Amino acid sequence: MLESKVLVIKIGSNVLTQSNGLPDLDRMKHLVNQIQGLISAGKKVVLVSSGAVAFGRQSIPLPEKLNPVFKKQIWASTGQIRLINQYQQFFGSLNQHIAQILVTKEDFRDRKHFLNMKNCIEALLQQGILPIINENDTVTITELMFTDNDELASLTAAMINADTLMLLTNVDGIYTGNPSDPGSELVEKVVFSMPEVSNYISATKSSFGRGGMLTKYTMAKKSADLGIQVIIANGKRDGVLDEFTTKSLRCTWFEPQKVKHAPKKWLAHGAQYYKGEITVNAGAKNSLTSSVIRSLLPVGITKIEGDFSKGDILLIRDENGIKIGLGRAEYASKPALERMGEKNQKPLIHYDYLYLFDHE
Numbered sequence: 001m002l003e004s005k006v007l008v009i010k011i012g013s014n015v016l017t018q019s020n021g022l023p024d025l026d027r028m029k030h031l032v033n034q035i036q037g038l039i040s041a042g043k044k045v046v047l048v049s050s051g052a053v054a055f056g057r058q059s060i061p062l063p064e065k066l067n068p069v070f071k072k073q074i075w076a077s078t079g080q081i082r083l084i085n086q087y088q089q090f091f092g093s094l095n096q097h098i099a100q101i102l103v104t105k106e107d108f109r110d111r112k113h114f115l116n117m118k119n120c121i122e123a124l125l126q127q128g129i130l131p132i133i134n135e136n137d138t139v140t141i142t143e144l145m146f147t148d149n150d151e152l153a154s155l156t157a158a159m160i161n162a163d164t165l166m167l168l169t170n171v172d173g174i175y176t177g178n179p180s181d182p183g184s185e186l187v188e189k190v191v192f193s194m195p196e197v198s199n200y201i202s203a204t205k206s207s208f209g210r211g212g213m214l215t216k217y218t219m220a221k222k223s224a225d226l227g228i229q230v231i232i233a234n235g236k237r238d239g240v241l242d243e244f245t246t247k248s249l250r251c252t253w254f255e256p257q258k259v260k261h262a263p264k265k266w267l268a269h270g271a272q273y274y275k276g277e278i279t280v281n282a283g284a285k286n287s288l289t290s291s292v293i294r295s296l297l298p299v300g301i302t303k304i305e306g307d308f309s310k311g312d313i314l315l316i317r318d319e320n321g322i323k324i325g326l327g328r329a330e331y332a333s334k335p336a337l338e339r340m341g342e343k344n345q346k347p348l349i350h351y352d353y354l355y356l357f358d359h360e
């Protein structure tokens with residue numbers, strides 16, 4: 001495990017709930033005390049906390065046959081108040097200010113929203129305030145949803161250039177089989193060249209979780225590839241964060257890759273967040289994928305789709321429709337269309353904001 005200065009800690013619903021579904025306030029308080037310990041030790045912490053639906057469900061009974069979307073919205077919107085109030089009470093008693101940030105996938109897609117969010121979190125951290133993030137479950141339904149808060153946490157870690165992402169769940173990490181099977185062993189370290197650890201993971205989820213271990217693995221892998229160390233650990237374990245500090249924590253640790261250019265971290269996560277699509281000709285494709293560093297010029301662009309603004313993410317395809325990479329638009333779709341195919345024009349995507357997929 002590496003030293004950490006800026007970390008995103010994600011707490012899963014089941015960590016904050018007992019097996020009967022009631023909030024586990026002792027556990028929550030214990031984690032709050034430990035998070036406070038990290039902050040007092042000079043670390044910058046951003047908390048991503050699930051639990052709104054679980055907190056709402058236990059206090060607001062709803063008819064069985066009510067539309068599941070309404071149920072989720074009602075429980076999330078009522079439960080979030082309880083959840084954040086509880087944090088306020090626990091952190092308040094330690095004189096720690098907190099902030100509530102509710103986000104949607106769209107906020108990571110839109111460069112303006114993204115920057116506003118990033119700047120806000122940085123300003124809060126600067127003032128010693130702990131940001132507590134959750135998905136805005138009232139407006140995010142079906143395709144607008146994050147897979148789960150593991151995805152939200154990993155996007156947040158990339159956004160604020162965190163060095164560490166910690167996913168706290170109800171097991172010690174990834175096991176070689178079902179964690180309750182005595183023959184299963186904990187995978188303590190995941191390195192870049194390792195065969196697919198995902199084969200070990202079954203679709204089982206904890207009673208109150210959404211995404212399961214597979215999203216945790218996928219998101220952990222992605223974050224580690226972006227240079228962020230990832231720890232999947234048991235949030236139900238006493239002293240879990242103290243053990244992290246003393247590097248004696250039983251967990252699954254993902255070794256971070258060598259750090260890449262910071263803006264590219266944001267882009268690497270952009271696969272689902274692009275606003276426009278650009279098709280490039282064979283010459284432009286060769287130029288972008290060659291070993292020489294090059295930006296994407298309008299002369300090599302043959303098609304532009306979507307209505308995008310300066311700063312939005314664009315997906316780049318070759319003429320066969322194969323996805324080559326992602327980039328940040330230097331200008332909007334209107335001037336881009338006017339300049340398409342023209343020589344001597346400003347690059348639509350600057351190299352610093354160009355992220356090429358490895359496999360294509």
Ligand SMILES: Nc1ncnc2c1ncn2[C@@H]1O[C@H](COP(=O)(O)OP(=O)(O)O)[C@@H](O)[C@H]1O
Pocket residue numbers: 011012013014015168169170171173174175176177178179200201202203204205206207208209210211212213214
């Ligand atoms: N190979 C595996 N190793 C560890 N956990 C696994 C594995 N396969 C499936 N799981 C399940 O994943 C669950 C954790 O994911 P999830 O329910 O989404 O938690 P959270 O609510 O913390 O996000 C564990 O409780 C466990 O049942």
Ligand SMILES: N[C@@H](CCC(=O)OP(=O)(O)O)C(=O)O
Pocket residue numbers: 011012013014049050051052053054076134135137147148149150208209210211212
């Ligand atoms: N936004 C939801 C969290 C959904 C979710 O991702 O839960 P989990 O898999 O427990 O992290 C809530 O607060 O209930």
